[in-house]
Ligand SMILES: Nc1ncnc2c1ncn2[C@@H]1O[C@H](COP(=O)(O)OP(=O)(O)O)[C@@H](O)[C@H]1O
């Protein structure tokens with residue numbers, strides 16, 4: 422047991438260092454280059470931006486790249502009804518409070534407070550899913566750059582604090598609406614959509630550096646994922662991630678079969694493994710046969 426703890430500690434330190442060394446891999450062109458510039462303009466103009474786009478289009482990645490470029494950390498929270506203000510701000514650790522009282526030493530800061538104190542980029546994912554009460558607790562930090570920490574006092578955020586909202590376009594209306602008050606604090610709306618074909622293929626290649634993917638295979642993968650984005654039977658189409666997964670899985674399957682090039686059968690099989698879970702069909706449509714016919718239609722049989 423003792424030994425295991427020591428080993429864990431050593432490996433944990435190594436993993437911390439590994440995370441530090443990791444660089445963001447991102448294709449910065451077209452909409453991504455524009456988004457990056459507007460983020461910078463917003464920050465300089467003291468305006469809070471929202472990045473709006475479907476899942477997996479690169480919203481979090483661009484924030485990560487922006488934070489890295491400006492030498493800051495990215496802190497983030499994903500909204501749901503279970504999130505309380507203390508998840509954002511932090512809370513006292515009761516066992517330390519016993520000895521130290523309600524002092525700073527006993528306080529464990531949350532991501533919002535950390536980004537305000539350290540001057541980091543704060544990504545609020547799906548902030549519209551937060552309860553209205555929690556959304557309202559963000560008004561002060563977002564508008565005034567200040568926050569009250571219970572029993573410790575009110576602080577003013579450091580210069581580098583930069584909050585950014587990210588959300589799904591479908592949720593701009595409907596059950597999970599952003600509260601009027603919070604929406605009013607978001608001053609600039611940056612839209613990200615699916616990238617152009619060449620750009621999406623470049624993204625797939627960047628995320629598959631250990632594999633060789635022919636142009637023909639990349640074309641087919643793009644044909645498949647883009648078909649899901651125009652189908653009226655599909656509510657949630659293939660994201661960029663799905664294309665990356667199909668590329669990587671089919672290349673790995675080909676390696677295992679000791680074949681040189683990705684065959685039609687292998688590509689169909691990999692695509693099916695990925696897409697059965699990656700897509701959401703309209704109610705009443707059975708995913709498996711729908712995916713099979715989609716793959717057959719797009720790749721040919
Ligand atoms: N511009 C890009 N350059 C490189 N990879 C990208 C790019 N956009 C998306 N990706 C890939 O897609 C994945 C999903 O992006 P992510 O930022 O998590 O999406 P979102 O936050 O919009 O759901 C990333 O992890 C990355 O692999």
Ligand SMILES: [Mg+2]
Nearest residue numbers: 480481482546
């Ligand atoms: Mg995200």
